[in-house]
Amino acid sequence: MGLSANVLNILGLVFLSHASYEHSLLPSAAQAPPQSSILPSVIDPNINLPIDVVLETIVSVLLLCAGVVLSSPDLKPIQWNVWAGRLERSKDARQIKGFGQGGGNPYAALEERPGFLDIRAKRKEFAAWVKDGGQGDKVQ
Amino acid sequence: MLDERELAIHPIVQESVQHNARTVSNIRALTASLFGVAAGTLGLESLPGFIFYFTGTAIVSLLIFSLKAEQDAKSYFFRPFSDLWAGDMFGGLMSFVLTWTLFYGLCKA
Numbered sequence: 713m714g715l716s717a718n719v720l721n722i723l724g725l726v727f728l729s730h731a732s733y734e735h736s737l738l739p740s741a742a743q744a745p746p747q748s749s750i751l752p753s754v755i756d757p758n759i760n761l762p763i764d765v766v767l768e769t770i771v772s773v774l775l776l777c778a779g780v781v782l783s784s785p786d787l788k789p790i791q792w793n794v795w796a797g798r799l800e801r802s803k804d805a806r807q808i809k810g811f812g813q814g815g816g817n818p819y820a821a822l823e824e825r826p827g828f829l830d831i832r833a834k835r836k837e838f839a840a841w842v843k844d845g846g847q848g849d850k851v852q
Numbered sequence: 853m854l855d856e857r858e859l860a861i862h863p864i865v866q867e868s869v870q871h872n873a874r875t876v877s878n879i880r881a882l883t884a885s886l887f888g889v890a891a892g893t894l895g896l897e898s899l900p901g902f903i904f905y906f907t908g909t910a911i912v913s914l915l916i917f918s919l920k921a922e923q924d925a926k927s928y929f930f931r932p933f934s935d936l937w938a939g940d941m942f943g944g945l946m947s948f949v950l951t952w953t954l955f956y957g958l959c960k961a
Binding site for chain 2: 728731732735736759760761765766769770772773774776777778780781782784785786787788789790791792793794795
């Protein structure tokens, strides 16, 4: 995507500068063209240019528009469920970087806070472990 | 339409809204100057130049809609009409006029 957008941008710039250079060389462009018979005089463009210069300008601008739009960063979804779902699935966000950070869950800091520890169960586990004489793995 | 109850059921990510608005306004600023270059090169004067600008911004809106927003403006913009289609229409007008007059003078002189 990035490479093709850059190619589009460069092509558009080359064509656009070539068109304006060609226009600046033309002496006939300064004279007023004959009035158009179809368009009303207010919106008549009054262009006295060869058709190839006009087409080159318009095509190059369209190329540049597509290139600019393609090379801009991607839009992000604004609904929370779509955004959070994408976050949970992305490999980058799933890495756990610290307590309550990463893991792909934007609510991780809320869900994993120590207040939610079941302290009675922990105490029972510890008592069982002590009764065993401290042998075996301590259950986390 | 989008009232408080609707927002409570479907919350909005503020960060993404800002990111999208910034991206769209960057695209608009860049393309407005480009349209100015083209209008000056074509030698457009008065009303046809402005018509050229508004046609161009409409095309850019369509390009954003089809290439970046995946034909679904509702999921990328809080208010699709004002944020994508009509909102920044006059934002780039000044830079358009600037480059328009510059290139008109460069080509005619």
